Ligand SMILES: Nc1ncnc2c1ncn2[C@@H]1O[C@H](COP(=O)(O)OP(=O)(O)OP(=O)(O)O)[C@@H](O)[C@H]1O
């Protein structure tokens with residue numbers, strides 16, 4: 001069997017609203033190897049959650065996949081009948097949701113919520129299911145006596161770890177994590193990320209880790225994808241991307257957080273706002289905010305991901321070297 | 336703010352239907368004298384024939400009673416002119432006919448006219464009570480939610496106590512003690528038993544708003560209390576206050592009808608409730624006079640429905656989750 | 661536990677307020693209802709007039725506060741005074757006869773209506789895109805604006821007068837021997853229309869509340885999680901959605917109960933059903949204040965107890981309340 005876990009091919013998805021169709025995921029392609037850790041970063045509203053829900057086939061209500069393919073272990077999820085998806089979901093791929101605070105049912109105990117997932121997919125006895133739950137909780141450093149606890153009796157970090165345990169309880173091969181640490185404080189964020197990394201080593205699943213905070217991805221990602229306004233604008237090995245961003249947006253994102261190791265830099269952020277997905281600007285969607293933008297950038301179609309050497313992909317047609325003068329070099333001087 | 340709110344109301348299909356329905360009844364109430372063929376408590380028509388100056392003293396020349404429902408009286412005034420006065424009594428308990436589209440009641444009053452005039456009374460009481468309850472509960476909610484502390488404790492406690500005391504029985508008991516009968520006492524009774532629920536709802540809205548950033552900022556900037564309350568909190572409570580107004584008005588119309596039906600209102604006033612009271616008291620039901628007791632109930636239900644529709648729309652506007660996608 | 665005690669305290673105080681209202685209302689009302697009553701009733705027997713005077717404290721020169729103390733003591737002992745209109749029967753005796761009918765009718769109807777309404781509300785929210793769901797919701801919002809008593813009138817007209825399928829009023833047939841099978845059957849036949857009136861007119865409130873709660877809950881993340889986990893639909897609907905959605909319904913139960921009982925009272929009046937509602941109607945018409953007060957007090961107590969039961973139910977259903985976290 002091939003080494004590819006998931007292949008996303010030209011995926012388009014979005015929401016039908018009263019004002020029109022909001023295409024939150026636009027022509028996104030990437031692939032994920034077995035055991036790989038892929039980080040996806042981008043500002044709020046760029047379509048990260050929509051992508052995650054689309055992969056899980058969990059888009060609800062007014063949302064739908066327009067076109068494209070989602071090949072999970074070679075089988076396309078998009079046209080797959082619901083019953084088959086149900087059989088795959090949570091056994092082969094699972095997800096940790098954006099808000100742990102609301103992802104747990106307040107009126108059921110932790111134990112029940114962990115075991116009902118088991119009972120839904122495996123015919124095991126109560127005790128066996130409970131044993132699995134205890135084992136999973138132990139993996140995320142939660143004591144077995146918490147099985148009887150209710151969500152409100154746990155701290156935010158514990159809830160998130162319970163969610164991770166819940167996602168891993170059936171030993172899935174793919175774990176999607178949608179901003180699993182956003183609501184938590186920095187120290188807890190760290191510990192959770194370390195935990196995930198440790199579990200991945202031990203259990204060998206692939207991870208898609210979604211965040212708007214690029215700094216979280218520095219040390220643990222194998223590959224990185226950067227999303228902007230529904231599109232993937234840069235994709236490649238994490239280390240290379242960090243050392244030498246090739247899309248101006250990636251650079252902007254990296255400037256928006258303080259580096260723990262490097263020299264102290266001002267947190268610039270990126271000026272301006274993300275475009276309205278109902279009517280995105282012509283040409284490159286980042287052009288109106290791009291410090292290097294040229295007139296040609298705001299014309300024509302939206303540039304797609306193109307190989308930029310060394311196995312990397314970038315959606316900016318202008319190689320980084322050509323604009324080095326205005327780039328990172330000038331940044332340090334502004335302090 | 337209010338303009339925006341009204342605009343959204345009109346653009347929503349449900350509330351538009353509701354507003355039209357309510358508008359219809361308001362028009363009927365306003366133009367009752369033009370719409371109703373007779374005064375509500377008239378039971379006869381008098382016509383005077385022959386010309387001449389009316390005079391103070393009169394002498395009856397002849398009296399004739401050609402039928403049960405007609406008197407013909409000829410009389411002479413001091414100026415020796417003669418007049419003929421014909422009195423046509425309305426039939427009692429008549430079925431619907433061309434002259435009386437909804438028939439007549441036990442006293443010979445035209446039921447259609449009563450229904451039209453009754454709209455005025457019932458709607459006035461309903462809307463006045465709604466206004467009273469909304470104003471009262473809004474004041475209490477603002478005091479309680481905004482000031483906090485002891486004021487809040489006291490008001491919240493009172494609200495909770497009054498919430499559990501069943502409304503209708505209390506209303507009945509209070510109404511039974513009231514010796515003065517009229518519109519104002521009814522409004523007071525309905526209003527004073529109807530405030531706890533809206534107060535509770537509005538108070539929690541005040542608390543939510545108080546925690547919002549923009550209010551917190553202007554409070555910390557030392558804006559005057561009146562500014563914060565009237566410029567920042569109140570405008571954001573319009574939709575929920577409107578919803579409470581309509582809900583209270585509906586409860587009031589139902590409550591008024593109930594009190595009058597039991598005989599605790601002023602039974603000499605013509606309203607939807609008293610029409611039903613007299614219908615029940617005179618066995619309309621068992622004589623099959625559906626035209627007597629059906630229309631007032633339908634009117635009440637239609638007005639109620641208009642309020643419900645408007646509130647559906649308000650709910651949808653303020654709670655996106657309920658919105659149809 | 662603290663939650664429990666606080667609730668208990670509130671209920672006790674509410675009871676105290678209800679009792680006190682009974683005492684102060686006739687004494688504070690403008691227009692002096694007591695004198696007005698006495699003026700109207702001059703043709704009564706002297707003992708009867710004395711009862712009336714005693715009930716309003718017109719027979720002593722004791723200060724109000726002393727009268728109040730005495731009144732509280734009597735009430736606590738279950739002495740609610742003597743009925744004016746059924747002189748010299750004590751009020752408690754009159755109530756004893758009427759109560760079983762009301763408790764049977766209203767208790768049963770409330771349970772039916774709450775369960776049925778909640779179930780329909782769940783279904784209406786679950787399939788809210790369907791025509792049937794919107795039609796149900798629309799229909800019951802319309803029915804909800806009918807006055808209770810009017811619905812009763814309409815039912816009597818169509819089912820009792822026109823179709824002659826049910827008796828017009830009363831609670832049982834006088835021909836049958838009390839307690840026999842025929843008698844019980846007659847009780848059912850007599851109860852059917854009043855029960856239908858109460859259920860039909862109160863159903864809408866439960867349906868709408870439950871539907872809205874349910875729609876709110878269905879948008880929660882834990883529902884998405886449950887679906888992602890691949891749980892059986894039945895479990896998602898009951899343990900994830902409904903169990904959360906029913907909490908506000910149960911909390912609101914108390915308040916709505918006041919309405920249901922109010923409606924029940926009026927329904928009894930329309931059907932001349934010999935429960936406390938009809939009794940209240942007669943008391944109001946006869947200006948039988950002690951009976952009226954006793955009925956009010958009884959209803960208040962009943963609602964308080966139901967309230968307490970609802971609180972306990974919430975405590976059982978909601979672990980957050982159990983821990984005093986909410
Ligand atoms: N139910 C919906 N209906 C219409 N538009 C929606 C809906 N949900 C999301 N969107 C829009 O789709 C776009 C992408 O949303 P998405 O939740 O995927 O963003 P995100 O990258 O996950 O943001 P965040 O970091 O805030 O979670 C946004 O512009 C949002 O406004």
Ligand SMILES: [Mg+2]
Pocket residue numbers: 048049050098178179
């Ligand atoms: Mg998101």
